[in-house]
Each structure stands twice: as C-alpha cells, then as structure tokens.
Amino acid sequence: MxxxxxxxxxxxxxxxxxxxxxxxxxxxxxxxxxxxxxxxxxxxxxxxxxxxxxxxxxxxxxxxxxxxxxxxxxxxxxxxxxxxxxxxxxxxxxxxxxxxxxxxxxxxxxxxxxxxxxxxxxxxxxxxxxxxxxxxxxxxxxxxxxxxxxxxxxxxxxxxxxxxxxxxxxxxxxxxxxxxxxxxxxxxxxxxxxxxRGIATYELKVQGPSKDLHSGSFGGAVMNPAIALCHLMSSMVDDQGRIQIRGFYDDVRELSAEERAAWKQLSPNDDEFARSAGAKELFGEKGYTADERRWARPTFDINGLTSGHQGEGVKTVLPAHASAKFSFRLVPDQDPQTITSALRSHLEANLPKGVTMDLKPDHGAPxxxxxxxxxxxxxxxxxxxxxxxxxxxxxxxxxxxxxxxxxxxxxxxxxxxxxxxxxxxxxxxxxxxxxxxxxxxxxxxxxxxxxxxxxxxxxxxxxxxxxxxxxxx
The missing domain is CATH 3.40.630.10 (Zn peptidases)
Known part of the structure; x- marks a missing residue:
C-alpha cells in the first residue's frame, strides 16, 4: 500500500x-x-x-x-x-x-x-x-x-x-x-x-442441612453439599473434555475442510502454546488440534467454587451449602436458552438425594x-x-x-x-x-x-x- x-x-x-x-x-x-x-x-x-x-x-x-x-x-x-x-x-x-x-x-x-x-x-x-x-x-x-x-x-x-x-x-x-x-x-x-464463540454463564447453589454441622458427628449420615456439588460438576464433562449433557452437540456446526487445512498451515507449536499459558501440557477433546478446540469447539469450565471453611487452619465442618460459578463457550448455531434447558434437566437428573439445588443463569450469547x-x-x-x-x-x-x-x-x-x-x-x-x-x-x-x-x-x-x-x- x-x-x-x-x-x-x-x-x-x-x-x-x-x-x-x-x-x-x-x-x-x-x-x-x-x-x-x-x-x-x-x-x-x-x-x-x-x-x-x-x-x-x-x-x-x-x-x-x-x-x-x-x-x-x-x-x-x-x-x-x-x-x-x-x-x-x-x-x-x-x-x-x-x-x-x-x-x-x-x-x-x-x-x-x-x-x-x-x-x-x-x-x-x-x-x-x-x-x-x-x-x-x-x-x-x-x-x-x-x-x-x-x-x-x-x-x-x-x-x-x-x-x-x-x-x-x-x-x-x-x-x-x-x-x-x-x-x-x-x-x-x-x-x-x-x-x-458464544457463552452461557451460571451460578449453581446446593443446599443441605440448615446450618454447618460437625463432620465427626454427622459425616456419613447427612449428605455433604460440597460433595454433591462436586458430583454435579464432574457429571458434566468426561476426562477428555467432552460435555455429557444430552443433546449438547446437536446444533454444533462442524469445521469445514478448508478451515482445518488453513489453520494447520499456521504451524501451531503445542509446547510453545502450553508455555504461554503457564501449563505443563495441553488438554482437550480428542480429534481436534489446540486451535480447533479453543476456537471452534464448545467447552465447559468451572470459574469458581465456594463452600465450607476458607480461612487459615483446619475446621472440620460439614458445610450447609456449596456453590459454583461455571460457563460454557458455545459455537455458531448453539442457542444459550436451549443449552440452559438441557443443563437444568441434566442437573436435576444427577442431583444426589438429601440436598436441593438452585440454578441461576446469568448472561449468554450465541x-x-x-x-x-x-x-x-x-x-x-x-x-x-x-x-x-x-x-x-x-x-x-x-x-x-x-x-x-x-x-x-x-x-x-x-x-x-x-x-x-x-x-x-x-x-x-x-x-x-x-x-x-x-x-x-x-x-x-x-x-x-x-x-x-x-x-x-x-x-x-x-x-x-x-x-x-x-x-x-
């Protein structure tokens, strides 16, 4: 020019x-x-x-x-x-x-x-x-x-x-x-x-007993809300990063062959990318490169966890409640409202006995x-x-x-x-x-x-x- x-x-x-x-x-x-x-x-x-x-x-x-x-x-x-x-x-x-x-x-x-x-x-x-x-x-x-x-x-x-x-x-x-x-x-x-990518964000609260309990006196007899929350979070994704909510991938637009070929020409270096993130190694859905996973595949991430004693030292309580903030990154054609409906059904089906849950959607965009x-x-x-x-x-x-x-x-x-x-x-x-x-x-x-x-x-x-x-x- x-x-x-x-x-x-x-x-x-x-x-x-x-x-x-x-x-x-x-x-x-x-x-x-x-x-x-x-x-x-x-x-x-x-x-x-x-x-x-x-x-x-x-x-x-x-x-x-x-x-x-x-x-x-x-x-x-x-x-x-x-x-x-x-x-x-x-x-x-x-x-x-x-x-x-x-x-x-x-x-x-x-x-x-x-x-x-x-x-x-x-x-x-x-x-x-x-x-x-x-x-x-x-x-x-x-x-x-x-x-x-x-x-x-x-x-x-x-x-x-x-x-x-x-x-x-x-x-x-x-x-x-x-x-x-x-x-x-x-x-x-x-x-x-x-x-x-689009986004859908949530806060999930799990309620158990009306107050914190002594973990020695009540542990094993009362469901621990923090354990219940961990169960719910782990139920959402497998060990390869693939999301387990029924119907989650139904509207995912697949990458074109032209796009995949063009991105491979960028010569990404996985080790260098891991170093830039401060990570020992990369992780993600099988069958996709790091660029494909982070640009064009949907993901689930826990953004924050809160429960029980957070101060210095040990306090052996069975907490009354636990909460998590989490998000999905979505790809073109996925609708945040559809994802919310499927998410709610998944959580309700996997909720352990002895606790209740309150799911609050925050912001979302395709x-x-x-x-x-x-x-x-x-x-x-x-x-x-x-x-x-x-x-x-x-x-x-x-x-x-x-x-x-x-x-x-x-x-x-x-x-x-x-x-x-x-x-x-x-x-x-x-x-x-x-x-x-x-x-x-x-x-x-x-x-x-x-x-x-x-x-x-x-x-x-x-x-x-x-x-x-x-x-x-």
Missing amino acids: TSFFLSEALQQSQTRHLEDLIEWLKIPSVSSDTSKIGEVKQAAKWIADKLKDAGLSVETIPTQGHALVYAETPEVANGPTVLVYGHYDVQPAEPLELWTSGAFEPTIRDGNLYARGATDDKGQVLTHVQSVCEWLASGKPLPLQIKFLIEGEEEVGSANLERMLPELADKLACDCVVISDSSQYADGQPAITYGL GMLADTESVYMDAAKAAIESAFGKPPVLIREGGSIPIVTKFQETLKCDCLLLGWGLSDDNAHSPDEKFRIDDYYRGIAASAVLWEAMGTLQPVDPFAEGAELPSKLW
Whole structure:
C-alpha cells in the first residue's frame, strides 16, 4: 500500500498517545463492583472528553446501569459509515497480591505497559480514537463517516446495550462495525478474527442441612453439599473434555475442510502454546488440534467454587451449602436458552438425594461468524500489512463479545474484528499488559484503514437482489 500521509504525525505523537492511555488506565472502572460506580463514570467522561476535544459530536446515553458514550464525525456523501465499538469497563483486579505492580498504577517494563484494561479493552479501542483524532487534526477530511459506541458494561454481559439496541439502530446505522478486543495469532503474526464463540454463564447453589454441622458427628449420615456439588460438576464433562449433557452437540456446526487445512498451515507449536499459558501440557477433546478446540469447539469450565471453611487452619465442618460459578463457550448455531434447558434437566437428573439445588443463569450469547470475502476485509488486510509489516492470517477466537451477533442482526452490517494484542497479555488475569509498539502499530493500522475504506462504496448485503458471498471462508 502507498505511504500514508499521517505517518510522520503518528510517529511524532507517540509520547502523547502513550500518556493518554496511561491516564485512562489509572481509572479503576470495574463495572461489576458497585463501590466503583464513581470511577466507572469518570472513565466514561474521560473518553467522552477526548472525543469532544477532537471535534466529534458526542453524546452520553444513560442506561439502567453504566452509560454509553456515542460520538460521530460528519456524514460523507457517497462514502461508507463505520461504527467503532469498544468498552471502557474492566475486569476486577483480584487477586491483587499476584500483580507485580499496582493494577491501576500503569507501569512500563520490557516494552510493555502493565495495568488492568491495558489490552482489554482501553488500549485497543483507544487506537481507533487516536487515529481519528490525528485525521481531524491534520485538516484533511475523513473519506468516510466514523461513529463510536464505547460502553461500560461489556465485562458484565452488555445487557443494557443489548436491550436498547433496537431503539438505537437508526443512530448506529453503519456499513461495517470495527472492533479491536482480541489478539494477533502470535508475536509477529497479525490476524483478523472472523469468528467468536458464544457463552452461557451460571451460578449453581446446593443446599443441605440448615446450618454447618460437625463432620465427626454427622459425616456419613447427612449428605455433604460440597460433595454433591462436586458430583454435579464432574457429571458434566468426561476426562477428555467432552460435555455429557444430552443433546449438547446437536446444533454444533462442524469445521469445514478448508478451515482445518488453513489453520494447520499456521504451524501451531503445542509446547510453545502450553508455555504461554503457564501449563505443563495441553488438554482437550480428542480429534481436534489446540486451535480447533479453543476456537471452534464448545467447552465447559468451572470459574469458581465456594463452600465450607476458607480461612487459615483446619475446621472440620460439614458445610450447609456449596456453590459454583461455571460457563460454557458455545459455537455458531448453539442457542444459550436451549443449552440452559438441557443443563437444568441434566442437573436435576444427577442431583444426589438429601440436598436441593438452585440454578441461576446469568448472561449468554450465541457465537458469530463474519464474511471473510467482503471488501471491508480486503481493506483491513491492506491496512494491517502496512502497519505491522506482514499480511494478517484469518483466525477465530475462543472468547466472546456478546454484543457482536446483535450488531449483525440489528444493524444488518458487516463486521471486522482486528486484534492488536497478544495471547499472553493476561486479559482477566494479574499482570495484564499491552505491548507499546503494538499500541502504536494499532493506531497506524487504524489510520490507514479509514483511507482504505473511504475508497469503497457503501454496500447493503441484505438489500433485495444483492449478491451474497458464496461462503464464509
């Protein structure tokens, strides 16, 4: 791709761009923590002010929870409209003792910026904000309209945005949604993600006796709720990771031969992948590679277990209750509500005598696939290669961004998932980081993307008579 007119300005602005990110990361905008409501509002105001100062029209949209920040540049006649989506809320930082430096005290080490939210998602969404700010500061008009929707509840399921999306559809109308909340395939190998797994999350409580009992006096005569809970959890999956709920795989979309062949060419190294995860060896469903299992197969994971004495020393109690938080990662065509119904039947059938259960579904979303043959995909490939020095590969991602499928359904738009992070960035874990050079490269790729997309004519792939791509690969 030809040289980009903003390249020198982007180089000269790197220090300011990094200072902006550090300032935003200092705000502990943990959406799940009710004691942090003020900080979440502060993070929303920070990004709203940043966009407003750059000259965008900005609106803070209240919800039943945390606000949406919406901004837009002027319309461009005969040009496409792009919606950039991201989130300003972050995961809790606990366990705090496992952080090398403070979770909300951004620290630079070995070319990385360490802080909660560095890669998920403040750092990544800020790349697009910075690129648009630089475009507007240059005095050269953008060749397309860009809208921003940056929310404060992605880490808790985006329920308010999902509920409000139909009434916001006209405001958010676009030809393509651009999201950076994922990763490159590997260090030095950029990627475009064309598929996400869905998710279904739950909390299960098992109740036994009315109070904790002496395990010597009552053990063996009264069902232990913690043992009952362990029985239920182990009944859900076999020793190869295959889920045992009746009908769970009925709607699973199998991988195409083309996809499996393309992914094998990425030359994944299982030992290296295990090292990056801090695991001694890999585990998973037989017949599938590690990439296939984490990108395109459904999984079950226990996210937390609570019961009995948790303090120092021994306390020999038979606990009154036990609870587990767990989740399924789903693949395209699996429906969270169908999974919930099958799950409830499975648990009820396997519940040991002497205890009762209460299953509470939390948030859920189906998986998604993007069109790999769209003109927007071609523009993204060229922009990424110009900034990262290497063409991107096409991958899927095992994580979930629940609102993406709703964007596709409601806005009838294309979708680009452009990840600037790395798989070892520790998203959701202690010592979350974002490589500073990738932050700069993300800004450059974003700036080039607007130029590349500005040459395209708006396309409505859902219009009557439109020719749809013959495949999604």
